[in-house]
Amino acid sequence: MTGSDATLQKVSAPDTVKILIAGGFGVGKTTMVGSVSEIVPLRTEEPLTTAGLGIDDLNGIEEKKATTVALDFGRITVSQDLVLYLFGTPGQQRFWFMWNDLAVGALGAVVLVDVRRPESSFAAIDFFERRKIPFVIGVNGFYGEHPYEPEEIRESLALPEDAQVLLCDARERGSCRDVLIALIDQLIATTARGSHPSPP
Numbered sequence: 001m002t003g004s005d006a007t008l009q010k011v012s013a014p015d016t017v018k019i020l021i022a023g024g025f026g027v028g029k030t031t032m033v034g035s036v037s038e039i040v041p042l043r044t045e046e047p048l049t050t051a052g053l054g055i056d057d058l059n060g061i062e063e064k065k066a067t068t069v070a071l072d073f074g075r076i077t078v079s080q081d082l083v084l085y086l087f088g089t090p091g092q093q094r095f096w097f098m099w100n101d102l103a104v105g106a107l108g109a110v111v112l113v114d115v116r117r118p119e120s121s122f123a124a125i126d127f128f129e130r131r132k133i134p135f136v137i138g139v140n141g142f143y144g145e146h147p148y149e150p151e152e153i154r155e156s157l158a159l160p161e162d163a164q165v166l167l168c169d170a171r172e173r174g175s176c177r178d179v180l181i182a183l184i185d186q187l188i189a190t191t192a193r194g195s196h197p198s199p200p
């Protein structure tokens with residue numbers, strides 16, 4: 001190898017891929033980005049106040065004190081060739097108008113589902129299906145419990161047979177990483193089949 005080859009190798013940048021972490025209100029999106037990010041994540045959280053009474057459904061997430069009003073941002077190096085930029089979406093319906101902008105250039109998404117209230121992530125699934133953005137489902141067990149098999153979750157969410165449903169814990173780095181790797185493997189397989197949609 002000549003000196004200039006070595007220099008070229010050193011400066012070759014990894015591929016960067018934009019991934020969204022989406023799902024319903026309070027399903028653990030900010031927690032997931034924070035668990036897995038190797039940089040201090042950017043968060044845009046504001047306190048939940050009495051102004052949200054009757055609007056924000058805190059059933060099952062009574063301890064929740066803050067909510068994302070714009071986005072979360074984090075980064076994870078998957079390999080020396082691949083870095084993921086993670087964008088967590090806001091979960092509350094009044095902030096969904098931002099999802100279109102957040103989705104620009106995203107190659108894929110994790111739709112996080114709270115195992116206790118899977119219906120809260122229906123809208124997120126619909127969003128990615130309509131735009132043909134590939135996604136995997138991460139089922140956040142919250143108290144570390146997974147009472148349902150992935151197959152049962154797939155059926156309850158009316159997902160196609162080939163949809164990947166992965167049980168996870170948004171607080172655990174390794175668990176979140178596994179979900180992201182499953183998504184990347186899916187993106188690679190889809191690209192290899194030549195049926196990858198253009199990013200929006």
Ligand SMILES: Nc1nc2c(ncn2[C@@H]2O[C@H](COP(=O)(O)OP(=O)(O)OP(=O)(O)O)[C@@H](O)[C@H]2O)c(=O)[nH]1
Binds near residue numbers: 030065089171
């Ligand atoms: N016990 C437990 N608590 C969790 C888990 N994931 C998130 N939480 C807690 O649940 C609350 C909601 O988590 P967030 O990460 O803020 O949820 P989010 O989806 O970003 O919420 P929004 O941005 O408001 O839609 C927080 O108090 C978290 O600490 C989990 O896996 N287990």
Ligand SMILES: [Mg+2]
Binds near residue numbers: 067068088089091
């Ligand atoms: Mg959040």
